[in-house]
Amino acid sequence: MSRRSRSTSGRVPLVLLLPALLGLAFLVVPLIGLLAKAPWSTLPGQLFSAEVWQALRLSLVCATAATVVCLLLGVPLAWLLARGGLPGRSVIRAFVTVPLVLPPVVGGVALLLVLGRRGLIGQHLDAWFGISLPFTTAGVVVAEAFVAMPFLVISVEGALRAADPRYEEAAATLGAGRWTTFRRVTLPSIAPGIVAGTVLCWARALGEFGATITFAGNFPGRTTTMPLAVYLALETDPDVAVVLSLVLLLVSVVVLASLRERWIGGLR
Amino acid sequence: MTLYADLRVSRGSFGLALDLTVEPGEVVALLGPNGAGKTTALRAIAGLLALDSGRIALDSTVWDEPPGAFRTPDRRPIGVVFQDYLLFNHLSCLENVAFGLRARGVEKQTARVEAARWLETVGLSQYARTRPRALSGGQAQRVALARALATDPELLLLDEPLAALDASTTLHVRAELGQHLRRFEGRTLLVTHDPLDAMVLADRLIIIENGQVVQEGKPTEVAHRPRTDYVAQLVGLNLYRGNASGTIVTLTEGGTITLAEPATGPVHVAFPPAAVSLYPEHPSGSPRNTWPAIVTGIEQHAHTVRVRLNAAPAGPADLLADITTAAVADLHLTPGQPLHTTLKATEVHTYPV
Amino acid sequence: MVRRTAFAVLAAVAALALAGCGDDTPAASSSSGSSATPTVSGTVEVFAAASLTGTFTQLGKDFEAAHPGVKVHFNFAGSSALAKQINEGAPADVFASAAPKNMDDVKDKGTPTTFVKNTLEIAVPKGNPGRITGIKDFADKDKKIAICAAQVPCGAAAEKVFKAVGITAQPDSLEQDVKAALTKVGLGEVDAALVYKTDVLSAKDKVEGIEFPESAKAVNEYPIATLSEAPNPDGAKAFVEYVLSDKGKAVLTAAGFDAP
Numbered sequence: 027m028s029r030r031s032r033s034t035s036g037r038v039p040l041v042l043l044l045p046a047l048l049g050l051a052f053l054v055v056p057l058i059g060l061l062a063k064a065p066w067s068t069l070p071g072q073l074f075s076a077e078v079w080q081a082l083r084l085s086l087v088c089a090t091a092a093t094v095v096c097l098l099l100g101v102p103l104a105w106l107l108a109r110g111g112l113p114g115r116s117v118i119r120a121f122v123t124v125p126l127v128l129p130p131v132v133g134g135v136a137l138l139l140v141l142g143r144r145g146l147i148g149q150h151l152d153a154w155f156g157i158s159l160p161f162t163t164a165g166v167v168v169a170e171a172f173v174a175m176p177f178l179v180i181s182v183e184g185a186l187r188a189a190d191p192r193y194e195e196a197a198a199t200l201g202a203g204r205w206t207t208f209r210r211v212t213l214p215s216i217a218p219g220i221v222a223g224t225v226l227c228w229a230r231a232l233g234e235f236g237a238t239i240t241f242a243g244n245f246p247g248r249t250t251t252m253p254l255a256v257y258l259a260l261e262t263d264p265d266v267a268v269v270l271s272l273v274l275l276l277v278s279v280v281v282l283a284s285l286r287e288r289w290i291g292g293l294r
Numbered sequence: 295m296t297l298y299a300d301l302r303v304s305r306g307s308f309g310l311a312l313d314l315t316v317e318p319g320e321v322v323a324l325l326g327p328n329g330a331g332k333t334t335a336l337r338a339i340a341g342l343l344a345l346d347s348g349r350i351a352l353d354s355t356v357w358d359e360p361p362g363a364f365r366t367p368d369r370r371p372i373g374v375v376f377q378d379y380l381l382f383n384h385l386s387c388l389e390n391v392a393f394g395l396r397a398r399g400v401e402k403q404t405a406r407v408e409a410a411r412w413l414e415t416v417g418l419s420q421y422a423r424t425r426p427r428a429l430s431g432g433q434a435q436r437v438a439l440a441r442a443l444a445t446d447p448e449l450l451l452l453d454e455p456l457a458a459l460d461a462s463t464t465l466h467v468r469a470e471l472g473q474h475l476r477r478f479e480g481r482t483l484l485v486t487h488d489p490l491d492a493m494v495l496a497d498r499l500i501i502i503e504n505g506q507v508v509q510e511g512k513p514t515e516v517a518h519r520p521r522t523d524y525v526a527q528l529v530g531l532n533l534y535r536g537n538a539s540g541t542i543v544t545l546t547e548g549g550t551i552t553l554a555e556p557a558t559g560p561v562h563v564a565f566p567p568a569a570v571s572l573y574p575e576h577p578s579g580s581p582r583n584t585w586p587a588i589v590t591g592i593e594q595h596a597h598t599v600r601v602r603l604n605a606a607p608a609g610p611a612d613l614l615a616d617i618t619t620a621a622v623a624d625l626h627l628t629p630g631q632p633l634h635t636t637l638k639a640t641e642v643h644t645y646p647v
Numbered sequence: 648m649v650r651r652t653a654f655a656v657l658a659a660v661a662a663l664a665l666a667g668c669g670d671d672t673p674a675a676s677s678s679s680g681s682s683a684t685p686t687v688s689g690t691v692e693v694f695a696a697a698s699l700t701g702t703f704t705q706l707g708k709d710f711e712a713a714h715p716g717v718k719v720h721f722n723f724a725g726s727s728a729l730a731k732q733i734n735e736g737a738p739a740d741v742f743a744s745a746a747p748k749n750m751d752d753v754k755d756k757g758t759p760t761t762f763v764k765n766t767l768e769i770a771v772p773k774g775n776p777g778r779i780t781g782i783k784d785f786a787d788k789d790k791k792i793a794i795c796a797a798q799v800p801c802g803a804a805a806e807k808v809f810k811a812v813g814i815t816a817q818p819d820s821l822e823q824d825v826k827a828a829l830t831k832v833g834l835g836e837v838d839a840a841l842v843y844k845t846d847v848l849s850a851k852d853k854v855e856g857i858e859f860p861e862s863a864k865a866v867n868e869y870p871i872a873t874l875s876e877a878p879n880p881d882g883a884k885a886f887v888e889y890v891l892s893d894k895g896k897a898v899l900t901a902a903g904f905d906a907p
Contacts, residue, residue, distance in 0.1 A: 135830075143791070144835040160836050161791065161819040195342050196380040198367040200394035201445060210393070214384040240827070243820025244796065250821075258823060261727040261798035 057275065064272055065265040080247050081255040082273060088163065088251060089232040092170035096178045096227045099171075101220065104182035105208070119183075126176045133172055134240025141168065141241075165242035166249050170231035177226040185219020186212070225285060232278060295353050297449055297481050301338050302348040303331075310334050310505040316449070316481040323484045323496030323513075325528070331505040332485040336453050339483065340374055341367035352448055368397070370449075373442030377454040379434045381426035387413065387437050388422040394445035412440040416474075432463040439474060450475075452484040456491055468494055489528050493517065501525050519562070519643075526564060532614050534563045538644060549609040552582035554639040561644045567600060569641035570615035573634040574625060583637035585609030589629050592622070601627065605635055690718045691882035692738055694729040696745035696800075696869070697826050698765065701849050702902045703743065709898070710889050717882065725799055725824045727752070733874060740883035743871040743890070746800035755875035762890055763904035765867045767804055768844045769857040770832045777838025782859040784839060786814040793828045793840040796821040800867055801828075805841045807865035829854065843867070848903040868907070 038046075106112065107119055125133055141148040141159050151157040159165040189212065197207040213220075235253040242249040244258070252274045259267040296315050303310040310331040316322045324332045337343040339350055341357065341364075350358040357365045373394070381390050392409035396402060413419050416436040426434060435455065442450060455471060456464050472495050475482055486492055492499050493513045501509045501516065501524075509521045520526040526533035536545040538557035544550050551563055577584065587609065591602035599622050603613045615635065625633070691710075695703045700723045707719035722729065722739070726749035733739050733753050743762070744750040750759050771779045777790050785792055794816060795802030802821065809816050819837065822828040828840040833853035847856035871890055873883040889895050900906065 138834055138836060142834055142836050192376070192378075193380055193382065195367070196374070196376060197393070197397070198342070199340055199372055199374040200397050200441070201368050202393070202397035203368050206397055211382060239823060243793065243831070244822065245818065245820055258796050258798050260731070261725065261796070
């Protein structure tokens with residue numbers, strides 16, 4: 027108690043506090059609405075149904091797989107944008123952010139046109155390797171990675187730009203080649219940016235609907251993720267939809283809350 | 295096995311043109327004001343900057359020779375201590391020191407053992423597991439030195455190694471650094487703006503101003519026989535040019551100085567500020583060089599005050615005198631005040647231009 | 648039977664118009680032979696099932712031509728989504744559903760009238776690359792199949808059909824509305840989908856249709872109704888009448904719908 031009254035930074039100014047509280051309310055009230063409308067009496071029965079767990083497991087697996095794909099491709103891409111010294115960087119960056127502004131369904135259609143059975147690349151994948159992405163779990167991962175990657179790339183690129191290049195110089199004078207420097211010096215210094223980007227990426231992938239249902243279709247156990255299950259449940263049984271939404275909400279909150287602030291804030 | 299560096303770099307209106315060599319076991323100090331080009335020279339030798347023309351080579355191995363030959367820093371056998379140390383904050387002190395070894399392919403365990411030995415050498419064994427952030431300035435400097443020396447480099451580069459330290463730490467860190475450098479068998483190039491660093495640590499001084507070398511030699515030589523005003527001021531001397539005729543020197547810019555020993559022809563005349571005394575009235579006694587002067591500036595140093603005076607037309611127009619703080623009070627020194635200055639002829643040194 | 652109801656409505660409206668208003672022009676009510684209720688104005692907000700997109704858009708244009716100054720605005724979506732929106736208070740004047748169930752879900756409405764029926768048909772990409780011959784192919788694991796999810800009307804109908812034929816379908820995707828299934832066929836992503844006859848006709852440049860006898864087992868009846876909370880009740884009534892009129896029927900039948 028005495029610690030608070032002796033704070034040297036002063037109280038939060040009212041002109042910031044009011045809009046902040048309003049913003050918080052705006053985000054929190056719909057979630058409270060979900061909780062309030064939940065069918066608490068029938069909840070336990072519905073909660074433990076096979077379809078709920080199936081959809082949840084698929085959602086978590088696909089979102090995580092998509093995030094891994096985004097990391098493997100996105101971090102090098104971010105490095106290329108920040109340090110590659112390429113001409114036309116701003117054009118490339120604009121292309122990278124396109125999935126952010128594209129309606130997800132349009133993204134799904136675009137993926138079909140390229141990777142579908144008759145797609146530009148998809149037809150060759152099918153003919154030469156027998157690989158077909160639509161209607162498969164891999165297709166879900168592709169669709170989710172497509173919409174979520176910009177978050178990771180932008181985050182990591184920002185962190186790279188802010189990183190102090192002098193440490194990389196120091197590493198070079200100690201005999202570290204470019205890859206060693208990247209691995210042992212650059213990556214650790216941008217770790218908070220990577221963590222923040224990964225979290226955003228995972229959350230976005232988890233919630234993806236339009237691109238998934240268009241590209242990967244909908245089939246329980248294979249491509250029915252939680253958002254799809256919620257949407258379809260809404261057609262016939264809104265209560266089930268609310269239950270599914272609550273489960274997804276709970277899982278997301280647990281994952282995000284368990285991320286220690288220091289991993290996002292910095293290695294202090 | 296000499297390091298040859300013939301450096302030509304231009305950045306906009308600034309041009310660096312510098313030749314230097316460093317022998318094994320030698321400590322060479324590159325001394326000059328900020329903007330003189332010393333850091334540019336160091337970065338070029340480290341490979342962090344490419345030459346526009348010239349050549350850097352260790353014996354027959356070329357490090358940089360435009361247009362074709364260029365070795366990146368990781369391929370040069372160097373160790374660098376940076377002004378801000380640049381210790382890796384996410385690694386412990388031990389891992390920092392071991393970094394260079396591991397980067398050059400030494401196996402992890404061996405590298406750590408060697409790193410521990412180096413931490414011992416700089417007296418910081420107990421900080422092996424500590425993160426750099428928890429260290430004081432002096433401790434960080436020692437870890438940075440250990441890190442640079444751990445790879446047993448052919449050339450050690452130090453960029454303003456004591457600049458980030460406070461006055462009290464600097465004294466004993468400088469002394470310790472001196473010991474390490476004397477023990478080090480490789481070549482050392484030290485860059486600094488602090489003449490005391492150069493005097494204490496270096497075997498040889500190279501004084502650089504505006505990208506050009508203005509004087510080179512052993513520290514004591516340079517201190518006693520400065521060739522430019524900057525050098526004179528740097529090592530704290532009054533320096534003038536004049537024409538000597540017997541024991542009288544007529545200064546080029548006006549005024550005369552009486553010497554103890556006769557000389558002839560064009561000469562440099564130098565004497566330390568401490569040799570100048572100030573009196574409120576014309577003094578009696580032996581000094582031959584007595585000039586009325588006006589105070590033009592007062593500068594506080596650690597234990598003395600440096601006073602700038604204009605002693606024209608009898609003496610030099612720009613004269614430096616070092617006096618005690620008490621004397622300042624006694625004289626009620628203020629700019630514009632008229633005084634009398636004296637200079638003992640025996641404290642004046644001359645040498646040919 | 649619907650015809651008689653329609654005529655009764657027409658007669659009642661005409662009678663009201665002649666008796667109640669007083670500023671009407673008798674000429675207007677007798678010239679077209681269809682509804683022509685006096686002073687239809689403003690905007691008519693129509694919520695219609697996705698499968699009615701093409702036909703209703705045309706009907707809307709015709710209605711606007713017949714009633715200058717009136718604007719018809721459409722909201723096409725899955726029937727259950729529309730029913731939900733209406734129950735939540737969306738300002739709709741008319742609701743046309745792809746199944747009676749969704750119409751039943753809507754609480755405050757006038758008496759619904761079935762205005763068309765729709766039969767299922769197999770849609771395959773042009774050229775039938777999957778070599779689909781009939782409904783039994785829907786049980787073939789090796790073929791890429793899309794059907795509607797059971798929760799949507801065309802999905803419920805599909806289930807009825809499969810039961811009647813006695814096969815277990817092996818779909819690769821359960822689409823959330825019939826247009827999505829159709830799109831997948833058009834893109835060549837699936838070998839076949841079970842959609843409505845009207846959908847096959849609407850995409851005849853990309854898609855071929857294969858009829859099958861068991862489709863008669865699961866015919867979808869489409870009801871239409873005005874809504875009690877309609878902001879424009881006159882406009883609502885007028886539009887419903889137009890849909891039920893001969894002109895309306897002509898447009899609907901041309902698109903492949905069956906008469907009710």
